[in-house]
Structure formats: structure tokens, C-alpha cells
Amino acid sequence: MLPKFPKILVYGLLVGGSLALIPPVAFARMRATPSPNRPIHIFYDMDFQPKFKAQAPNPLFADGRAMRPIADGAVARGEAYADAHMDEGVVEGQWAVTLPAQMEMSTATLERGQQRFNIYCSACHGYAGFGDGAVNKRAMELVANAAGPVNGTQWVAAKSLHDETTRNQPMGQLFNTITHGIRNMAGYGAQIPTQDRWAIAAYVKALQLSQDAPSAK
Amino acid sequence: MSRFLFPRWSNALLPFVLVVGAIAPLYVTLLVAYGFSPKTLEGQYQPVQPVPFSHALHAGKLGMDCRYCHNTVENAAHAAVPPTQTCMNCHTQIHRESPNLAKVRDSYVTGMPIEWIKVHKVGDYAYFNHAAHVTRGVSCVECHGRVDQMEVVHRAQPLSMGWCLGCHRNPVDHVRPPEAVFELWKDTTTTWSKDERLGLINRFDIHPNEYCSTCHR
Numbered sequence: 001m002l003p004k005f006p007k008i009l010v011y012g013l014l015v016g017g018s019l020a021l022i023p024p025v026a027f028a029r030m031r032a033t034p035s036p037n038r039p040i041h042i043f044y045d046m047d048f049q050p051k052f053k054a055q056a057p058n059p060l061f062a063d064g065r066a067m068r069p070i071a072d073g074a075v076a077r078g079e080a081y082a083d084a085h086m087d088e089g090v091v092e093g094q095w096a097v098t099l100p101a102q103m104e105m106s107t108a109t110l111e112r113g114q115q116r117f118n119i120y121c122s123a124c125h126g127y128a129g130f131g132d133g134a135v136n137k138r139a140m141e142l143v144a145n146a147a148g149p150v151n152g153t154q155w156v157a158a159k160s161l162h163d164e165t166t167r168n169q170p171m172g173q174l175f176n177t178i179t180h181g182i183r184n185m186a187g188y189g190a191q192i193p194t195q196d197r198w199a200i201a202a203y204v205k206a207l208q209l210s211q212d213a214p215s216a217k
Numbered sequence: 218m219s220r221f222l223f224p225r226w227s228n229a230l231l232p233f234v235l236v237v238g239a240i241a242p243l244y245v246t247l248l249v250a251y252g253f254s255p256k257t258l259e260g261q262y263q264p265v266q267p268v269p270f271s272h273a274l275h276a277g278k279l280g281m282d283c284r285y286c287h288n289t290v291e292n293a294a295h296a297a298v299p300p301t302q303t304c305m306n307c308h309t310q311i312h313r314e315s316p317n318l319a320k321v322r323d324s325y326v327t328g329m330p331i332e333w334i335k336v337h338k339v340g341d342y343a344y345f346n347h348a349a350h351v352t353r354g355v356s357c358v359e360c361h362g363r364v365d366q367m368e369v370v371h372r373a374q375p376l377s378m379g380w381c382l383g384c385h386r387n388p389v390d391h392v393r394p395p396e397a398v399f400e401l402w403k404d405t406t407t408t409w410s411k412d413e414r415l416g417l418i419n420r421f422d423i424h425p426n427e428y429c430s431t432c433h434r
Binding site (some may be wrong): 020032033034036045046057066134135138139152154156185188192 | 226229230244251252253254256257258259263264265278279280281282284288293294295297298302304305306307309310311312313314315328329330332338340341342369371372422423
């Protein structure tokens with residue numbers, strides 16, 4: 001038989017015991033809910049050093065970029081102008097019909113081209129190039145909206161790469177379209193390295209051949 | 218001078234004091250281990266971004282590939298957050314007048330960067346490399362969670378050293394064929410059998426190491 005404890009002690013223990021449950025629950029909640037109030041640094045260690053990592057801000061420059069944009073006219077390593085064929089898709093004043101000499105028409109090139117096409121082009125032109133990509137579809141819906149185009153959206157349908165006009169374009173012209181864009185399509189020269197743009201052009205040619213082959217019709 | 222006498226009930230209290238005395242340190246230790254672990258202090262960080270950009274929309278619904286925007290991820294340590302130009306490939310036309318995109322348009326006109334808030338960060342004394350992981354078959358989903366379902370990006374993993382090592386010691390459960398790295402919707406352990414994954418480890422000779430100088434250089 002337990003002796004009689006003073007009430008205050010019993011209640012104190014009960015309250016203390018239940019209060020002790022609060023921190024673990026609070027921590028469990030923290031673990032489970034996204035919040036802008038993290039990360040919490042208890043010890044700073046050397047987490048923040050006076051150096052600039054890639055894309056970090058730097059207040060010393062007017063535009064706040066620590067990574068300086070390339071100065072006009074400067075050429076990065078490996079991006080020097082090679083020749084008109086490689087960099088412009090032009091051979092003797094005409095659109096080139098082959099890959100530049102630096103590259104080889106091979107399965108590897110075409111596979112690379114397919115992979116890059118699926119990354120950069122399929123969003124609008126669709127995986128098979130018929131102009132049925134998800135972005136294109138959605139943009140058409142936004143334009144066709146009953147109450148007028150949403151937020152002033154304007155959109156010219158991404159062309160099917162199997163159109164009469166596009167199908168017969170030489171590889172160099174495709175390369176040029178990818179690099180500089182055309183009419184309503186933005187250029188991808190800054191986003192995709194030169195060799196990859198050629199690989200895409202080669203793949204588009206292969207795609208056009210495969211889709212337009214007489215047997216496919 | 219009257220002497221202080223412990224009341225009679227205090228004898229029965231002794232076992233309680235011992236029990237509480239034993240539990241209290243245990244409680245505090247566990248609480249600190251649980252509550253001060255990087256999972257609690259750093260996980261789930263979700264800052265409010267200047268532009269309400271949604272991965273769930275772009276990468277999920279529109280099915281865009283991560284590399285369309287994060288185009289350095291396969292070649293560089295740093296996974297570049299895209300420049301304004303990349304957004305404007307589409308947004309010169311789509312949602313042209315949306316107030317949500319006002320900052321993007323401003324940035325396009327003035328050339329000032331959009332100040333995205335960095336979500337994932339390891340201490341400045343540690344070295345991390347995207348290319349080393351992505352090209353070896355570690356998917357974005359292992360470290361960033363289902364970004365393609367996030368309206369606003371949050372940290373899905375603590376990014377602590379213990380977490381890095383957890384995978385470096387046991388990569389089997391985290392590798393997949395390199396071509397599936399960007400398919401975040403595939404679950405590594407259920408899509409590929411353990412034997413297949415072991416096969417990958419052997420075929421590509423994947424042996425992440427634990428030498429301090431790998432990450433602290």
C-alpha cells in the first residue's frame with residue numbers, strides 16, 4: 001500500500017510527464033512538414049565560408065552575379081569557331097547535307113541525337129516529331145480558351161517535322177533552326193552544345209526518313 | 218533548533234526518484250539525438266521562391282526532362298538553375314501577361330538575375346558532384362525526392378554526412394541503369410531486382426568510397 005503523497009507532487013509528476021511528450025511530438029512534426037524556417041544551424045562550423053560557389057550571389061557586382069557572364073566577343077575554351085560547316089551548317093554557300101568532318105554518322109551519334117531530341121524538342125514537337133508535345137497541346141488549349149486566350153497567350157503550333165517544307169530541309173538548315181530558332185521558336189544555341197545540335201539534326205533527318213518511308217504511309 | 222525530518226512518505230519516493238533519475242538522462246539523450254539530427258534541423262526546408270515556379274506542372278504534367286533546364290547536371294559538379302532565357306523560350310508566348318511571371322519578364326528586360334533561393338546546400342567545407350552521381354546511375358529521386366510532384370521544391374533528404382555515407386556504403390539499393398536516371402517516377406528497389414542492380418554495380422564497377430578526401434578536399 002502506497003503512503004499518501006502530497007497532491008502537488010503527484011500532479012507535478014503527471015504534468016511533467018505529459019509535458020515531456022511535447023518536444024518529441026514537436027520534432028516529429030518538424031520532420032514531416034516542409035517549412036521555410038530551416039535549416040537551423042546550431043553550430044555554424046565552417047558551413048558558410050567567404051568564397052563564391054557556382055551561381056552564388058555576389059553583392060560587389062551591380063547585377064549581383066558571382067559568376068560573370070561571358071564578355072562580348074570572348075570565346076570559351078572548346079568553343080572556338082571551327083569552320084562554316086561545323087558552326088553555321090553552311091558549305092560553300094549552301095546548307096550542308098552531311099555532318100561536319102569532326103563528327104561521324106554512327107549509331108552512337110543517332111542515339112545521342114535521339115536522347116537530346118527527347119530532352120529539348122519533344123516538349124513541343126512530340127517524341128515522333130508530329131508537333132504533338134505536351135507543351136504544344138497545353139498552349140493550344142490556352143489559346144483556344146472560351147473566354148479568350150489565358151493571360152494573353154499567343155501560340156503558333158509547333159510544326160510537325162514531317163511537313164512537306166521541313167521534311168526536305170538539309171541537315172545544315174535544321175542545325176541552323178536549332179541554333180538560332182525560327183520565327184516563333186526560340187534558339188537553342190546557348191542551351192545545347194554544338195556537337196549535340198548536330199546529333200539532333202542528324203536524328204531529325206533519320207526520324208523524317210523513318211516516318212516518311214513509303215512503307216509507313 | 219529543530220532538525221529537519223524527511224516525512225514518512227519520502228521513503229516510498231526513493232524508488233521513483235531512482236526510476237526518474239534513470240529515465241531522465243535517457244530521455245534527454247534520445248531527444249537531442251532525434252531533435253537535433255540533421256533530419257529534423259535541415260530536412261523539409263522549403264523557402265518561398267520569388268516566382269511561383271512549379272515542378273509538378275513543368276516536369277510532371279508537361280513531362281519536361283530535368284535536363285531541359287538543369288542542363289549542366291551530367292557534365293558538371295553544379296546542377297545549374299536555368300537562366301531567364303530558358304523560361305523565355307516558352308514564356309514569351311505562353312502566359313505572356315501573367316502576373317506570376319512579372320519577375321521573369323523584368324529579369325529578361327533588365328538582365329538582372331532572378332534571385333532563386335537555394336534549397337539544397339552542403340556545408341562549404343564539403344564537396345559534392347552531380348556528374349559523378351548522375352552518370353553512374355544514381356537518380357535525382359534518391360537525393361531530391363519526387364521533384365516532379367512538388368509544387369514548391371523542398372529538401373527531401375537531410376544532406377548530412379551520415380546520409381551520404383549511408384549510400385556510399387550500400388549503393389546497391391540506389392543505383393539504376395543510367396538511361397533511367399531522369400525517370401523519377403520509377404522506384405529503384407521495386408522496378409529493378411536486387412540481382413539486376415548488383416549486375417550494374419559489377420558491370421560499371423560502381424564503388425563509391427569513404428575516404429575523407431573524396432568529399433573534404
